Amino acid sequence: MNTDLNLKAIRTCDxxxxxxxxxxxxxxxxxxxxxxxxxxxxxALITGIIVFAAVIYSLFNNSEKYRTVNDPPSFTSTQxxxxxxxxxxxxxxxxxLAWVDLDGLLWPLAWILLIGVLFFSFKNSWxxxxxxTSQRTRELSRxxxxxxxxxxxxxxxxxxIMVRPDQDDVFLVNHSTxxxxxxxxxxxxxxxxxxxxxxTERPAGLQTSIESLIGAxxxxxxxxxxALTYFAWGPLIAALGVLATWRLLRGLGARxxxxxxxxxxxxxxxxxxxxxxxxxxxxxxxxxxxxVLLLLVIPMLWHHGANWGRTGSKRSLYVVTLAGVAGxxxxxxxxxxxxxxxxxxxAVTSIEQQKPKRLIQSLIxxxxxxxxxxxxxxxxxxxxxxxxxxxxxxxxxxxxxxxxEPIEILRMVFDRGATTFIIMIxxxxxxxxxxxxxxxxxxLAGPIVVFLGFFTPGILDVMNEIGDxxxxxxxxxxxxxxxxxxxLVLIAPRAGIRGAPVIAxxxxxxxxxxxxxxxxxxxxxxxxIVWPPAYDLPQPEQQSALSLIxxxxxxxxxxxxxxxxxxxxxxxxxxxxxxxxxxxLTGRHAGEDFLSDERLILSRGLETGRSEYGIESFENAxxxxxxxxxxxxxxxxxxxxxxxxxVGYKEIGNDVFCRIW
Numbered sequence: 001m002n003t004d005l006n007l008k009a010i011r012t013c014d015x016x017x018x019x020x021x022x023x024x025x026x027x028x029x030x031x032x033x034x035x036x037x038x039x040x041x042x043x044a045l046i047t048g049i050i051v052f053a054a055v056i057y058s059l060f061n062n063s064e065k066y067r068t069v070n071d072p073p074s075f076t077s078t079q080x081x082x083x084x085x086x087x088x089x090x091x092x093x094x095x096x097l098a099w100v101d102l103d104g105l106l107w108p109l110a111w112i113l114l115i116g117v118l119f120f121s122f123k124n125s126w127x128x129x130x131x132x133t134s135q136r137t138r139e140l141s142r143x144x145x146x147x148x149x150x151x152x153x154x155x156x157x158x159x160x161i162m163v164r165p166d167q168d169d170v171f172l173v174n175h176s177t178x179x180x181x182x183x184x185x186x187x188x189x190x191x192x193x194x195x196x197x198x199x200t201e202r203p204a205g206l207q208t209s210i211e212s213l214i215g216a217x218x219x220x221x222x223x224x225x226x227a228l229t230y231f232a233w234g235p236l237i238a239a240l241g242v243l244a245t246w247r248l249l250r251g252l253g254a255r256x257x258x259x260x261x262x263x264x265x266x267x268x269x270x271x272x273x274x275x276x277x278x279x280x281x282x283x284x285x286x287x288x289x290x291x292v293l294l295l296l297v298i299p300m301l302w303h304h305g306a307n308w309g310r311t312g313s314k315r316s317l318y319v320v321t322l323a324g325v326a327g328x329x330x331x332x333x334x335x336x337x338x339x340x341x342x343x344x345x346x347a348v349t350s351i352e353q354q355k356p357k358r359l360i361q362s363l364i365x366x367x368x369x370x371x372x373x374x375x376x377x378x379x380x381x382x383x384x385x386x387x388x389x390x391x392x393x394x395x396x397x398x399x400x401x402x403x404x405e406p407i408e409i410l411r412m413v414f415d416r417g418a419t420t421f422i423i424m425i426x427x428x429x430x431x432x433x434x435x436x437x438x439x440x441x442x443x444l445a446g447p448i449v450v451f452l453g454f455f456t457p458g459i460l461d462v463m464n465e466i467g468d469x470x471x472x473x474x475x476x477x478x479x480x481x482x483x484x485x486x487x488l489v490l491i492a493p494r495a496g497i498r499g500a501p502v503i504a505x506x507x508x509x510x511x512x513x514x515x516x517x518x519x520x521x522x523x524x525x526x527x528x529i530v531w532p533p534a535y536d537l538p539q540p541e542q543q544s545a546l547s548l549i550x551x552x553x554x555x556x557x558x559x560x561x562x563x564x565x566x567x568x569x570x571x572x573x574x575x576x577x578x579x580x581x582x583x584x585l586t587g588r589h590a591g592e593d594f595l596s597d598e599r600l601i602l603s604r605g606l607e608t609g610r611s612e613y614g615i616e617s618f619e620n621a622x623x624x625x626x627x628x629x630x631x632x633x634x635x636x637x638x639x640x641x642x643x644x645x646x647v648g649y650k651e652i653g654n655d656v657f658c659r660i661w
Contacts, residue, residue, distance in 0.1 A: 006142040013243045025322040026052035028329030031209035038185045045216040089117045094424035102407045108457045125440040144258030152242040156235035164284035164527040170581040176225035178573040179215025199588035205376035209329040210289045234287035241295030245483045248299045252439040260487030267486040270512035272519035279519045289330035301341040309349025320365040328372040333475045335373030339366040348441035404460035412474045419516045430485035433492040446480045538563040544658040552628040560631030561607035579603035609637025631658035
């Protein structure tokens with residue numbers, strides 16, 4: 001691969017990321033306009049295509065078009081000051097966070113220690129002597145480019161063949177399926193149990209838009225919304241997540257961006273111990289909006305935010321703004337993540353370049369996220385009043401002794417022990433591996449925002465009072481560009497040790513394999529590697545769901561074990577299932593006529609083969625819900641089978657998992 005071809009390949013990868021971000025942002029704008037004016041699906045899609053064309057034209061047709069806009073700038077680098085004491089302090093703090101339960105009043109003490117160490121880390125970088133170095137895109141290794149593109153393709157393939165069912169798809173993919181199967185206006189309400197009539201299962205606030213985009217596109221393709229989600233969108237995002245990390249590492253001036261990208265991706269693949277871990281939002285759930293926010297948007301915000309702060313590139317500011325808009329179309333968490341990342345990246349780089357005006361100008365990029373956040377708060381004004389009362393009445397002791405413990409947030413995402421120790425070392429020390437002062441400050445900004453911002457004693461409690469933050473508080477850690485941080489630490493040279501990056505990566509992988517859980521392991525929520533590719537739905541329940549759908553036809557209602565109902569709700573909205581997710585049997589949509597108890601009783605009985613709540617309760621649930629077809633899990637229990645016979649159902653088949661009635 002010659003130099004020009006290598007440069008073209010790198011720019012193509014970068015432009016592909018920009019195009020996808022532009023697509024999501026364009027549709028997000030179109031979606032909310034369509035909601036405002038009640039546009040029909042196809043009208044909204046045509047409008048979205050026009051907006052997308054305008055966005056892409058403005059993105060690539062500007063004065064910076066012919067510059068190497070994705071290059072790192074000429075860096076102001078450091079003559080490294082001694083930071084041995086700081087490094088050892090960060091190691092000690094990492095051990096503390098990994099093994100000690102710093103809850104209650106212990107957290108404020110640990111927090112003061114951590115903030116002190118981060119302050120001296122920041123001071124050390126800021127006061128370093130300055131020289132000028134640079135690494136241009138033209139100088140990047142051609143082999144490295146090939147290896148990263150190969151890695152992106154491999155992760156796309158992994159996403160394609162990896163099946164890790166997640167019940168969030170009951171809401172997310174069901175929404176796409178409904179849009180695909182209905183040409184009327186885009187839904188504002190429930191699509192799981194009704195045709196846009198019941199209140200939605202999610203809390204009040206702005207709707208995410210990416211699901212509607214997938215549904216609208218699939219309506220005009222020879223593929224279902226589920227197929228487009230699992231077989232196209234998911235693999236695409238998994239691949240782009242790799243490329244986004246590579247781009248960020250290049251912008252940070254990493255010693256070997258390609259090797260660091262491989263190391264960071266290897267970490268994600270072995271990081272499957274916790275359900276909320278970074279690894280479990282990688283290939284196994286990459287189609288979900290929140291995963292797109294984590295894998296694609298957050299690295300983009302760090303990269304372009306830092307580039308805007310350093311260089312004043314208007315193109316970078318434009319892309320940051322697009323990424324911010326895209327974020328609110330992907331997840332409600334963008335309301336606090338986008339401002340945190342953008343302001344952090346721009347603040348440290350613009351002030352370092354003595355251009356603080358750029359920080360003020362960057363407010364345009366976070367305005368959509370802030371508006372979305374205020375809309376969510378104001379949509380439930382009682383929450384705002386409760387928050388005011390909470391803040392007014394809170395005592396200093398209550399403020400220090402958080403109800404939402406930061407250490408529990410760390411445990412939820414990173415667990416505890418040796419693997420957590422490694423992760424914390426990477427988070428707190430990655431800045432040391434970079435000689436560039438500006439990039440060091442960027443890498444320090446992430447931990448500072450998390451620990452000095454979100455994890456300040458009492459902050460999570462206030463967030464919870466305003467917007468039920470206890471359900472998403474763990475996503476505050478998504479501010480951290482963790483794969484890039486891990487990659488930087490693993491490839492860092494060690495004096496006197498040849499092949500140190502390879503050795504360090506091997507040690508990390510071995511540690512996680514022994515003490516943790518790879519995302520491909522069956523211990524990770526029964527993950528499977530399958531060929532040919534299949535929907536990310538429970539097996540073999542998926543096949544039973546298909547049988548039920550074929551039997552009853554459009555307009556029918558089916559009942560079965562929860563995972564069968566889950567599969568039905570994802571594959572079609574023309575056939576309804578009784579209980580696709582127990583968590584959705586309560587909420588604003590579940591009035592008296594919804595029959596929540598009966599739905600649960602029926603699905604539990606069909607799962608176990610016996611009536612846990614009494615035969616009369618099961619028979620009553622069966623009669624009032626009156627499903628057109630029933631899947632009874634094939635077990636040795638006969639109690640429920642007898643009830644089905646007594647009510648008038650006849651067994652018509654057995655597909656190994658289900659006895660179908």
